[in-house]
Amino acid sequence: MLSEDDISLLAAAQALELSARDIYASAVSRKSRSEEEQGLLELMHSHHTAYEQTLNGVLSKRAATERNADAYTKFFALLSDSSKLWTTLLELENTAIATHTAIIARLTSAKHAALLASITTIEARHAAMLASLTSTNLDLALENTAQSLVTQ
Amino acid sequence: MNQLSRRELLRLSGISLASGLVLAACGKQAGVVDDGAIARLGESPSTTALAEAEVTDEVLLRTAASLEYNAIDTYTAALGLGVFTGDLAAATNVAKRFRDDHQEHADAVNSLIRAIGGKEHRCANVRINDLYISPALALITDDKNENVGVDVVALAHALENLAAQTYQGVVELISDPKLRADAIRIGQQESRHAALLAQVLNPGVASMGPTNDPTTGKPNIAAIPAAFGSQANIQLTVGAPKADGSRTTLLLETPSLNSLVYDSVSC
Numbered sequence: 001m002l003s004e005d006d007i008s009l010l011a012a013a014q015a016l017e018l019s020a021r022d023i024y025a026s027a028v029s030r031k032s033r034s035e036e037e038q039g040l041l042e043l044m045h046s047h048h049t050a051y052e053q054t055l056n057g058v059l060s061k062r063a064a065t066e067r068n069a070d071a072y073t074k075f076f077a078l079l080s081d082s083s084k085l086w087t088t089l090l091e092l093e094n095t096a097i098a099t100h101t102a103i104i105a106r107l108t109s110a111k112h113a114a115l116l117a118s119i120t121t122i123e124a125r126h127a128a129m130l131a132s133l134t135s136t137n138l139d140l141a142l143e144n145t146a147q148s149l150v151t152q
Numbered sequence: 153m154n155q156l157s158r159r160e161l162l163r164l165s166g167i168s169l170a171s172g173l174v175l176a177a178c179g180k181q182a183g184v185v186d187d188g189a190i191a192r193l194g195e196s197p198s199t200t201a202l203a204e205a206e207v208t209d210e211v212l213l214r215t216a217a218s219l220e221y222n223a224i225d226t227y228t229a230a231l232g233l234g235v236f237t238g239d240l241a242a243a244t245n246v247a248k249r250f251r252d253d254h255q256e257h258a259d260a261v262n263s264l265i266r267a268i269g270g271k272e273h274r275c276a277n278v279r280i281n282d283l284y285i286s287p288a289l290a291l292i293t294d295d296k297n298e299n300v301g302v303d304v305v306a307l308a309h310a311l312e313n314l315a316a317q318t319y320q321g322v323v324e325l326i327s328d329p330k331l332r333a334d335a336i337r338i339g340q341q342e343s344r345h346a347a348l349l350a351q352v353l354n355p356g357v358a359s360m361g362p363t364n365d366p367t368t369g370k371p372n373i374a375a376i377p378a379a380f381g382s383q384a385n386i387q388l389t390v391g392a393p394k395a396d397g398s399r400t401t402l403l404l405e406t407p408s409l410n411s412l413v414y415d416s417v418s419c
Binding site for chain 1: 320340
């Protein structure tokens with residue numbers, strides 16, 4: 001049985017994943033990339049869809065029904081510059097990782113902390129690959145300087 | 153009055169005889185001196201009981217620290233081999249950077265251990281070394297192996313995955329939520345390491361996600377192999393081809409009860 005605080009935290013994680021799903025859906029729909037890059041965008045979109053759906057299942061009737069509007073607005077605006085596609089998605093991934101990690105630090109349920117942990121290890125891989133598409137700078141692929149959207 | 157047939161009488165006496173032999177073998181007999189001359193079943197040498205070992209936050213963090221030293225030692229050994237040449241020339245700087253990252257992780261984890269009043273651990277996990285790393289390095293450095301450089305990268309990739317899985321796995325076991333977050337922060341960077349090394353082994357955007365070898369049907373190494381972080385064993389195929397053309401595959405698993413670094417374990 002999840003505590004009220006845990007429900008709120010997991011709902012915040014789900015709302016952010018809803019935003020990520022929709023941002024990726026927008027990137028996929030533009031069809032402005034090569035076939036291989038399009039495949040990568042579709043893969044990452046499918047992952048964020050899976051994260052949102054999993055958290056929806058965990059929260060059941062208490063699940064978030066709306067995406068994180070602030071995050072969606074910010075990243076959707078950044079997507080308007082097609083030359084910044086990869087850096088925008090990199091920042092989105094790093095923001096999701098930072099946010100989920102801050103949530104892990106506050107969740108009382110170890111089981112659900114482990115679920116978020118398994119999501120962040122793949123989002124970290126997303127981030128490393130997105131960074132490698134824009135630069136050979138290892139710091140960009142390895143470091144996460146994004147801020148969490150929830151307080152720690 | 154019941155009457156026993158000759159057959160039943162023989163069967164009953166047989167059972168009685170067998171039971172008597174079993175009882176006689178199991179117990180000492182009065183008046184018989186045991187001079188140890190006759191080996192007997194049912195006795196074993198005395199044993200020393202192991203110390204009580206509890207899986208605490210400290211033990212889990214000490215185990216994570218030990219894996220960092222496994223990685224540091226492996227990168228040091230890899231750099232010492234001098235095999236990052238040609239197409240792998242850029243791997244030298246990557247290996248140095250990753251080794252430095254693991255040293256930072258080790259320091260960070262030991263800092264967490266000290267903060268909870270535990271004993272820091274500053275050496276590699278012996279069991280992980282004996283089970284996986286030493287056998288892998290022996291196969292890789294065999295004179296008949298012509299792919300030393302690539303195999304070293306494959307070993308590093310497997311160890312990064314092992315470390316990432318370990319940190320992910322301990323999140324559910326650690327009792328303090330803040331420590332869980334501290335642990336997975338490091339696990340996330342191990343995942344980034346693994347993804348970048350996967351691209352060295354199987355480069356290109358098309359290979360970032362899961363693909364299969366068209367000949368064997370087996371999954372290729374991928375930077376992003378699945379939607380959720382795996383806890384399955386890690387396959388590492390290295391070394392010279394055997395007589396049948398296949399190469400040796402080692403299966404790496406995250407530390408379990410017999411490879412945790414308990415309080416009684418020291419360097």
